[in-house]
Ligand SMILES: Cc1cc2nc3c(=O)[nH]c(=O)nc-3n(C[C@H](O)[C@H](O)[C@H](O)COP(=O)(O)OP(=O)(O)OC[C@H]3O[C@@H](n4cnc5c(N)ncnc54)[C@H](O)[C@@H]3O)c2cc1C
């Protein structure tokens with residue numbers, strides 16, 4: 001059995017930032033375990049720019065952003081094992097992993113950071129009639145084909161779902177000479193960032209069809225076309241609105257799911273909405289010494305926020321290892337009236353710093369107010385010109401305000417339109 | 418001239434920006450941006466719109482098939498497809514480093530195409 005103070009599961013931006021932050025805070029023995037061949041996570045295939053504006057004040061591509069953290073890691077004595085798959089995180093913080101060189105590895109850790117990222121919702125999550133012909137794939141898979149393998153998966157494309165990866169791929173495929181016919185979105189609003197609609201669709205004249213879905217796929221060996229239809233308020237296809245669109249490729253960009261098999265197997269309860277573990281203000285899960293950050297905790301749209309969150313987790317893990325972390329009675333957070341969820345789900349009453357509450361709204365709101373309350377009393381409010389589900393928001397609770405709240409109190413966050 | 422409603426694409430926040438013009442058609446006011454970059458973006462967007470171009474270039478003699486590249490600075494929006502043609506005809510020899518210039522001064526724009534990842 002190996003011994004480490006901190007074991008980080010996953011070497012994407014989340015894992016790297018958490019490891020570095022823990023190091024900065026005096027933790028000596030740290031190891032990062034990554035199942036892929038290289039560090040960097042999903043950023044390796046995100047070759048477009050837009051990463052790092054908040055964190056580095058520069059517009060970087062995914063690999064450049066990841067590259068900066070890899071460089072910083074190289075400058076430390078943090079151990080890294082790539083091609084290493086973590087199989088289990090047990091109650092006593094024993095991490096089991098496997099790779100070709102060492103075989104089965106057992107590592108006793110004082111603290112563990114879960115940073116496994118997320119994956120895309122596959123086709124099975126949708127109910128589209130039609131045979132299993134080739135040419136249907138998630139947008140992320142297509143992104144890997146084009147950007148890593150240098151291979152064009154199709155020439156006439158329909159994209160279902162207006163998540164950011166789908167939007168980015170609409171532009172990418174167009175630049176490479178494909179005809180992207182349309183992006184269909186089930187909801188009456190896009191799930192992606194506005195800037196991506198502008199520079200990935202509008203710039204190239206690609207139509208975005210809202211309240212529209214794919215009801216059937218056609219083709220035997222290779223996809224030949226899809227049938228699209230408008231949907232009503234209950235998101236059901238409206239008979240008579242069907243339309244045939246010829247295409248050889250259907251890309252799905254219908255959402256991301258945190259990769260939490262490990263967390264579930266280790267007995268962690270997942271939040272119904274985020275599908276990630278429930279955490280406190282330092283991103284400590286319900287298991288002592290097990291932290292979570294990045295897309296495994298909640299799906300982020302900006303890697304800059306992933307980094308910020310992971311630094312919080314790294315700092316929390318460092319405090320835990322040094323026996324300095326506050327753990328005790330809590331106050332609890334809850335999103336209501338338009339606010340879908342809040343991370344963190346609980347805050348230690350005697351916490352040692354201000355706490356940012358991150359959340360997403362369930363619909364588009366203009367000129368709205370975010371209101372934070374406890375026991376019917378307003379603690380905080382913040383005006384927003386625009387709120388949309390595609391963008392994560394936050395409010396900051398002062399440590400002094402938290403201290404004044406009764407123990408076990410419930411803090412609610414809601415939108416007033 | 419009418420006002421122009423834009424969405425700033427200079428960073429992922431996507432601030433809504435309104436540009437007003439004076440009688441001569443020059444920019445009079447820019448509102449809605451929350452930082453200086455937004456002001457600069459709106460000014461170029463209504464005069465000479467530009468975009469960052471990101472794509473890949475073929476790699477020869479290495480393990481990687483392609484290496485990601487970007488324009489070192491934004492290029493005129495209308496020239497993106499032409500630049501793509503040039504880039505798709507080019508290739509680089511492994512190893513490639515982040516920041517290596519892959520194509521100098523593409524189509525006379527004064528902008529270099531540079532590698533954004535390692536390739537060996
Ligand atoms: C296809 C796709 C495209 C995206 N595009 C963008 C984008 O353009 N811009 C943006 O800001 N965000 C994008 N995102 C969101 C993006 O994931 C985050 O910005 C950021 O990469 C999340 O960082 P992370 O470290 O939490 O997750 P990841 O980058 O996914 O890293 C998680 C790492 O954990 C490893 N791992 C998982 N399970 C195990 C295990 N059991 N053992 C060992 N290692 C494991 C994985 O191999 C991976 O390297 C995209 C996400 C996906 C899925």
Ligand code: SF4
Pocket residue numbers: 425426427428429430431432449450451452453454455456458
């Ligand atoms: S104005 Fe500034 S903050 Fe707003 S989108 Fe543009 S660059 Fe980002």
